[in-house]
Amino acid sequence: MALVHNCIIRALNSIYLQAPHIQPSDHKSFIAYCLAAHDGLQAHHDGEEEFFFPKIEHITGRKGLMDGNVQQHEAFHSGFHAWGQWLQDARSGKTEFDGEKCVALMDAFVAPLSTHLADEIPTLLALSQFGASLDLKSLSKAEGDKVMGGLSKTAQLPIFFVNHDETFEGGIHSFPPIPPPVKWVLRQCGRWNADWWKFGSVGFDGFPRELRFRGE
Numbered sequence: 001m002a003l004v005h006n007c008i009i010r011a012l013n014s015i016y017l018q019a020p021h022i023q024p025s026d027h028k029s030f031i032a033y034c035l036a037a038h039d040g041l042q043a044h045h046d047g048e049e050e051f052f053f054p055k056i057e058h059i060t061g062r063k064g065l066m067d068g069n070v071q072q073h074e075a076f077h078s079g080f081h082a083w084g085q086w087l088q089d090a091r092s093g094k095t096e097f098d099g100e101k102c103v104a105l106m107d108a109f110v111a112p113l114s115t116h117l118a119d120e121i122p123t124l125l126a127l128s129q130f131g132a133s134l135d136l137k138s139l140s141k142a143e144g145d146k147v148m149g150g151l152s153k154t155a156q157l158p159i160f161f162v163n164h165d166e167t168f169e170g171g172i173h174s175f176p177p178i179p180p181p182v183k184w185v186l187r188q189c190g191r192w193n194a195d196w197w198k199f200g201s202v203g204f205d206g207f208p209r210e211l212r213f214r215g216e
């Protein structure tokens with residue numbers, strides 16, 4: 001879970017920092033990059049609310065156990081939704097992309113989102129009180145497979161590749177959790193839309209890199 005959250009935080013930071021410096025010739029690609037981050041986060045939370053949390057509550061027999069996390073989702077939902085709607089309008093040409101506007105819309109939800117992404121980890125760690133009867137590792141893997149499997153391989157999933165630091169904690173984590181040959185193929189797929197993924201905080205080689213569009 002922390003790996004997914006790290007990717008989301010890096011992706012949103014890369015958008016927030018670069019948005020004011022994107023030139024009109026890159027607007028289309030940047031909007032696609034933003035929408036991949038938006039859709040990836042939406043899918044992550046949908047997966048939690050529709051599968052992961054209900055499974056935890058069912059296994060522990062404690063209905064409402066994960067309500068605190070769902071309430072935190074609701075705390076940033078309207079601002080997050082407004083940003084997504086604006087991005088879709090910018091993609092369809094209904095409105096023009098504006099970096100300052102992008103940042104202003106993000107300001108409406110990044111604080112409660114950041115609180116949630118940090119808070120959710122200890123709430124999961126606290127579930128250790130239920131012992132081996134609650135196999136969080138398997139549940140988390142099943143949720144990850146479901147969410148990642150539902151994302152477009154060329155338009156959404158690469159947002160996780162270009163924001164997952166392979167060197168984190170000495171490179172012990174393989175993420176997204178898919179077999180290396182499949183990962184290799186998907187990384188090649190990602191390059192088909194290379195212009196979208198150049199905004200990422202990590203290269204397709206897995207190494208963190210300087211953001212390219214930070215201005216002076």
Ligand SMILES: [Fe+2]
Nearest residue numbers: 001044048120
């Ligand atoms: Fe989460």
